[in-house]
Amino acid sequence: MTGSPIRVLVAKPGLDGHDRGAKIVSRALRDAGFEVIFTGIRQKVDDIVAVAVQEDVALVGLSILSGAHLALTTRVIEGLRAAGADDIAVVVGGTIPGADVPKLQEAGAAAVFPTGTPLDAVVAGVREVTGAIGVA
Template sequence: MSARILVAKPGLDGHDRGAKIVARALRDAGFEVIYTGIRKRVEDIVSIALQEDVAVVGLSILSGAHVALTTRTVDALRAADAGDIAVVVGGTIPQEDVPRLLSAGAAAVFPTSTPLEDLVTGVRALTGTPTPS
């Protein structure tokens, strides 16, 4: 059984090409992927994550609100007693914000231009999912 991954576009960001590419790469790598679509509230993302019993929530953020949205998502998951769900963040993330995101509770950060194979490897490591033979 493969790990379930939720790919979400929080906030007002309407650009979803990258999120769809990531969702497809994860699916092609053997993960079960749920994609929320654009402009989701943090509360909706957490609700979907709980309903779908995911191992990872992947936030795709291009709006510049990555620190606030990541912090709110991590806090909401913890408040829902789901702090064991890993949160990863990707998108337009300046390198100087990576430590802030990790301090906020992100398990990993994948800025724009991260090779998809590195992202898949990182998600495999977080979920303990072996590479299929």
């Protein structure tokens, strides 16, 4: 890869306070050559959108364990569109029933990583979504 590393934002929207998985994914992405910005827990959708735009990220990764994945993902995607940043891809991971994966994709999620997805598959998926196939 030439130039600056691809920037990604990992965010924990809503009231979910469990961040171990998000931190592990953040570290795996960092180790794979991405520049990772981690928002921490209990973030408001508007704040996630603002940080994504301000930090000029290529991708927002949402980590959601609360069961509110459909509503929160949709709100983030709509917020990015409203901010004129619909070129920022959104992926979502966490406790997501298989039946909700197509719904998230229809809402605009570029990829969905349910609990148990191997880290190498998450990294490969983020590479594919961002076009960073050559990232080490």
